[in-house]
Amino acid sequence: MSNGHHFTRPITSESHIRSATSLPDGLPDRLEALIERARPNQPMRTAVVHPVDGDSLGGALSAAEHGLIAPLLVGPPHRIRDAAEAAGLDISTLPIIATAHSHEAAERAVALVHTGEADALMKGALHTDEFMHPIVDRSQGLRTARRMSHVFVVDEPSYPRLMLVTDAALNIHPNLEEKRDIVQNAADLARALGIRLPRIAIVCAVETVTPQMQSTLEAAALCKMADRGQIKGALLDGPLGFDLAVSPGAMHSKHLHSEVAGRADVVVVPDLEAGNMLAKQLEYLADARLAGVVLGARVPIILTSRSDSTHTRLASCAVALLYRQWQLEQSALVTSAPDTT
Structure with missing residues (x-):
């Protein structure tokens, strides 16, 4: 609030009215619209870092079922499988890339981007600082010429x-x-x-x-x-x-x-x-x-909170996929532009 004025909710002809019957699985329809827009695209090969709890595994599975990502589960195999069993989730068809602990999982996920095996990263059950540390590393990380930043949708x-x-x-x-x-x-x-x-x-x-x-x-x-x-x-x-x-x-x-x-x-x-x-x-x-995503790195980074719901993780994957597809389209436009030199 500036200069003592109270916030006034906008009342315009564009006002959006929600209908409880139109919200699939409780998702607001504007986020659901993004998910539907993203689904026809090729799923992103996504390294899911240290998914050793039901929430992070459930989010990755839901995004895979919606055709948004192709998950690569990176972390200690026994902890990933124990978490899946405890949550009643079937991960038998998903690849697991074995690491000893969460720090190694974050480093391995960055390496998968460098080798072209992953198109995006997704945070699992680890602290943000630990997840981001190898990403922002100046020699081996995923920096570009642009500063990384987070956007909430x-x-x-x-x-x-x-x-x-x-x-x-x-x-x-x-x-x-x-x-x-x-x-x-x-x-x-x-x-x-x-x-x-x-x-x-x-x-x-x-x-x-x-x-x-x-x-x-x-x-x-x-x-x-x-x-x-x-x-x-x-x-x-x-x-x-x-x-x-x-x-x-x-x-x-x-x-x-x-x-x-x-x-x-x-x-x-x-x-x-x-x-x-x-x-x-x-x-x-x-x-x-x-929903939330980190931009400015070599690939989109799905940076969800450990308390985020499966729905939030799903919407964040959709946002990342739409952004990735837009990047590819922009790159194709530049490549196909006529040389005027």
């Missing part, structure tokens, strides 16, 4: 469209250069999910450029970077308060003219703490459902 009942929130899981205090990559990653994912020209709100506590608030200076700089082609494929505005980003009523009451305000597709937060709290408030207080 949020389906909140009162908002008339999917909302992407970034970065709420990876970069603690990103600087301007890192925020440029965070914004570009989110813009690319939005386009992969079918948003032709995503509207990106750089949110801060206030909507004016204020020298005492570094985040507002960086928001303004990001918008100018988009003007100069340093960020491509999106409309940016900022700084914007969160109310201005999502509420047409707040935009009109403050007499703001913006192509982004009131209908943001992407919300870029100033730091991880703000993003993490925003995402969890939407999930626990506003009945939102979330």
Whole structure:
């Protein structure tokens, strides 16, 4: 909330009304729509790292049954099989790549990407730091020229469209250069999910450029970077308060003219703490459902929480597959473009 204004839920002709009878297995239909969009694509060969509990195994099996991934279970075989038996899951047809422990599982999964045997990684029952450590390794990891960042894909009942929130899981205090990559990653994912020209709100506590608030200076700089082609494929505005980003009523009451305000597709937060709290408030207080993926690495990384449901893991796999397919299509376009030199 900026300047003491209360958040107003958007009321527009696009308002999305949920029907309990239309939600298969309790999934919000906008996430279900992404799953259905992803299913015709070739399943991703996905290294599932240390899936030694029922939740991570169940998520991988569900995604395989929906045709989203072809799982490679990486971890101690006896623990994987014990977890499957305890959860009543049949993994007899899935390959198990044996490792001694979780740290080795994460390293082996990265190696599978390097050898071309895996198209994506999926976190199982291990800590995020341990999972990400070999991924971000500067010599043997999966870094690219772009900063890695996490994007939540949020389906909140009162908002008339999917909302992407970034970065709420990876970069603690990103600087301007890192925020440029965070914004570009989110813009690319939005386009992969079918948003032709995503509207990106750089949110801060206030909507004016204020020298005492570094985040507002960086928001303004990001918008100018988009003007100069340093960020491509999106409309940016900022700084914007969160109310201005999502509420047409707040935009009109403050007499703001913006192509982004009131209908943001992407919300870029100033730091991880703000993003993490925003995402969890939407999930626990506003009945939102979330999917999540890490971008900017050589392959998509499905970074789910150990407490996430099978449905969340399934939706996250769909998001990763749509992004992977979009990357392949973009690469094909570049390859087939005529040489004008």
